[in-house]
Amino acid sequence: MNDDPPRTERTRLAVAGARATTEAVISGQPRKDVIKNTVFAALLLVAILIALAGLAALLIQAFVKGRPELSLDLFTESGSSDPTIAGFRQAILGSLMLIGGVIVLVVPLGVGAAIYLEEYGSREKWWNRLIELNIQNLAAVPSIIYGILGLGFIVRGPLDLGFTVFAGSITLALLVLPIVIIAAREAIRAVPPSIREGALALGATKWQTIRRQVLPASISGIATGVILAVSRAFGETAPLLLVGAATFVTFDPQFFSGDYTALPVQIFQYATRPQDEFRILSAAGIIVLLVILLAMNSFAIWLRNRYEQKW
Amino acid sequence: MERMTDEQRHAEQAAAHESAAQRGLSQAIAVDAERPKKDLSREKVFELKDVSVRYDGKPAVKEITFDVFKHNITALIGPSGCGKSTLIRCFNRMNDLIPSATVEGEILYHGQDLYGPNVDPVQARKLIGMVFQKPNPFPKSIYHNIAFGPRTLGMKGNMDEIVEKALRGAALWDEVKDRLGDNAYGMSGGQQQRLCIARCIAVEPDVILMDEPCSALDPISTGKIEDLMFELKDEFSIVIVTHNMQQAARVSDMTAFLIVELDADEQNRWGRIVEYDDTEKIFTNPSDPRTEDYVTGKVG
Amino acid sequence: MEARDIAASGAAGITRRLEAPSPRYGEKLIYVALFACAILSVLTTTAIVIALIGPTVGFFGDVPVADFLFGTDWAPAFEPASFGVLPLVVGTLSVTLWGMLFAIPLGLGAAIYLSEYANPRVRKVIKPILEILAGIPTVAIGFFAVTFITPEILQTIFPSAGIFLALAGGLGIGLMVIPIIASISEDAMRAVPGGLREGAYAMGATKMRVATRVVFPAALSGIVASIVLAISRAVGETMIVVLAAGSTPNLTFNPIESIQAMTAYIAVTATGEIAQGTIKYDTIFAVGSLLFVMTLILNIISIRFVRRFREVYE
DSSP states (O other): OOOSOOOOHHHHHHHHHHHHHHHHHHHOOHHHHHHHHHHHHHHHHHHHHHHHHHHHHHHHHHHHHHGGGOSTHHHHSOOOSSTTTOOOHHHHHHHHHHHHHHHHHHHHHHHHHHHIIIIIOOTTSHHHHHHHHHHHHHTTSOHHHHHHHIIIIIISTTTOOOSSHHHHHHHHHHHHHHHHHHHHHHHHHTSOHHHHHHHHHTTOOHHHHIIIIIHHHHHHHHHHHHHHHHHHHHHOOHHHHHTTTTSOOOSOOOSSSSOOOOHHHHHHHHHTSSSHHHHHHHHHHHHHHHHHHHHHHHHHHHHHHHHOOOO | OOOOOHHHHHHHHHHHHHHHHHHOTHHHHHHOTTOOOOOOOOOEEEEEEEEEEEETTEEEEEEEEEEEETTOEEEEEOSTTSOHHHHHHHHTTGGGGSTTEEEEEEEEETTEETTOTTBOHHHHHHHEEEEOSSOOOOSSBHHHHHHHHHHHTTOOSOHHHHHHHHHHHTTOHHHHTTOTTSBGGGSOHHHHHHHHHHHHHHTOOSEEEEESTTTTSOHHHHHHHHHHHHHHTTTSEEEEEOSOHHHHHHHOSEEEEEEEEEOTTSOOEEEEEEEEEEHHHHHHSOSSHHHHHHHTTSOO | OHHHHHHHHTGGGSOOOOBOSSOOHHHHHHHHHHHHHHHHHHHHHHHHHHHHHHHHHHHHHHSOHHHHHHOOOEETTSSSOEEOOHHHHHHHHHHHHHHHHHHHHHHHHHHHIIIIIOOHHHHHHHHHHHHHHHHSOHHHHHHHIIIIIIIIIIHHHOTTOOSOOHHHHHHHHHHHHHHHHHHHHHHHHHTSOHHHHHHHHHTTOOHHHIIIIIIHHHTHHHHHHHHHHHHHHHHHOOHHHHHHTOSSOOOOOOTTSOOOOHHHHHHHHHHSOOOTTSHHHHHHHHHHHHHHHHHHHHHHHHHHHHHHHHHHHO
16 A cells, blocks of 8 residues: 655645754744744835835836926927937837827737637637737737848738838837737636526537637726737837938928837937936926826726626 | 416425325326317327447447327436437537437338438437527627527518517516517526527427527426416427436426446446336336336435 | 417518528628638738748858758858858857746745735735736837946956847847747646645645646646747747847857847848848858747747646646
């Protein structure tokens, strides 16, 4: 008869923990322990406080430095080499156009891929596993590599769209697509199978079931995912540097042709200028950027709380 | 004789069932004097010949052969694990949704091979509706729940009228007519199940399959649905799976009794039909001793 | 009777055929369209590889692979040009190293605190704040690093330091990845079954002991996964290093010297004026390929650890 418990991972961990604890309890000295414990807990608290302090310092510094330049002129003045009249007009317009393009691309493609993977693709087939592996990998590829993809494939190369907002939108859309797919899949998966069975048993086709019952029931989760993706795309700089948003632009951008810039890119450009006035402008731009992102994320949270489907 | 109220009838049935359990169930049928007459035309809706279902090769039911008749309520009874749910899901091709399931044998629906090469499962499900064990209304309004089927199938006609007709048919109209816009999830379990029945009949099926429709409901709701079945069988043919013998005795015209069989080394188990006959015969004078053991409560 | 009305107007005389009323082409079309959406991911990866490979192969036609991988002098614009990539790699690793030294204790400390010590009210406040930190655009972090961390903090401690320091980039990156380490490690720790903790507490163990000797080892795979993921993000990060760490390739791990990371080189070069087809243009893709391979390996390692962490408890 075997007296040892089964050697599963869980048992091993439990045994190790029990052994360590017993040793400590038997050999430990109570007073020393109390001091050690308090110090430890204090260190943990310090760790969190440093992280929070870092965030606070970042926000406060941006606000303090950029405040002098905060005015509505930021939105109306064009980019310029003269800091006294420079603004973010083209940058903001460019960013809005970019994320407009991103939304148009990412919603159908992302939700479509999510529907396929959750409703149609069986994990037994190798190509479905390959698709999932690719999505997982693409979610972790550095953003500048997407810039290289844009430069080599979209701006030049096969698509040859030139340094346009359109090309920038595609590049950013590919970057954030995994976010939408993952969020949409979770939302779709949360719909109970009984809903699908009920619809199918009435004589609805698979697509009718998805379109008329599953998707409406998962819309809240999908919308949240889209907004998160869009806000990520709004703050991205590196890929845009490679697909042409770095040019110095003084007239309003167009979608399919012509030069453009984006808010984070303009912030970056002002930040690299030697004059301190540009640094101040840059900080003001950061405030605008953070406020817009805060608005987007708050909207996403509100949306989720208001329309979440509770099963 | 004064007509009994529903509550009085249900209470009397409940009392009868308790004593019936002790005396054997033959009494249970006799109590319900207002039971509608059985349709004796014997027109066949389904004909099953040697139907077996396997999951990943392992049998779940074996060699089922019997016929389902029009405008009858046909009950499938038997101990748990005998594959009643698996079997009923063959009737509307719902087993198609399970990739590991295979169906052998022949099922004829009004003479057509239900699993024939030209058969569209979606069309089959329109004609053969299903009500599930746990009520599963859509997370939308009562109106939408009923209207979904007709709209999706492109049925013509005034939607308001279709919805009202279906709700009346499920004995739910009076309770909800003033709150059709309310979310279905706010209804009680019994109401939700009647909503699911209304939803089912709104698409004008030929057959209604019911997979233990009352097992998640309280006795009063159960009684209401059993009464509803009597009304519905005039226009539809009903097949019901139930683990509640008394319900089968109360409600059905024909009863099929299934048992669990084990193979030699007790690794696999599957269901097999033992007896299929008029309900009255099954519960008062069954041909097979195994049936008698089951209906008299000697075995569970 | 009500039910009779339904049938009289409907089912009684209607066909009960089982064939489809229409060929249902729409369903097949939908399937193809949805499949196309999903296959886009594979196409994207392929496109990335294609975009990288062409010019990289061209690059290695002119520069021997060994010179590239093991050379210690990166000067593509000089005459004669030198293409040893090690200074860029070391620059990236240096920033990553300093960043991790900063982020790992803070991230794990936060994770342990949230998982073992904090009451629900405190968690409700701190977790969203960490999520806010995770959402700060990297250009803002880079700006903060070069306009605040460097002048106020680093130049005070190291008077000899210049405007650009590897350490400044490192601290910025560290700040960026703390939420990653904290949230994934905290998930891993919370997944440790309560029974393990309770057994230890029942024997008189202190909270610190339980946290460090029971929970931490049990959650190790998840913790390692979070660190590997953070390293991968750090290696691939661009804006912080461009703004704060410098643009002079420098083969050193010295934190107070200015360096250039791989990502910074790519960003700066691609925004400059260089002609297509030249070697200098191709260096963008060669360095990019190396970066892609490095992060790919890190991601594979991380996924392995995540899988192990899931297996233990599921």
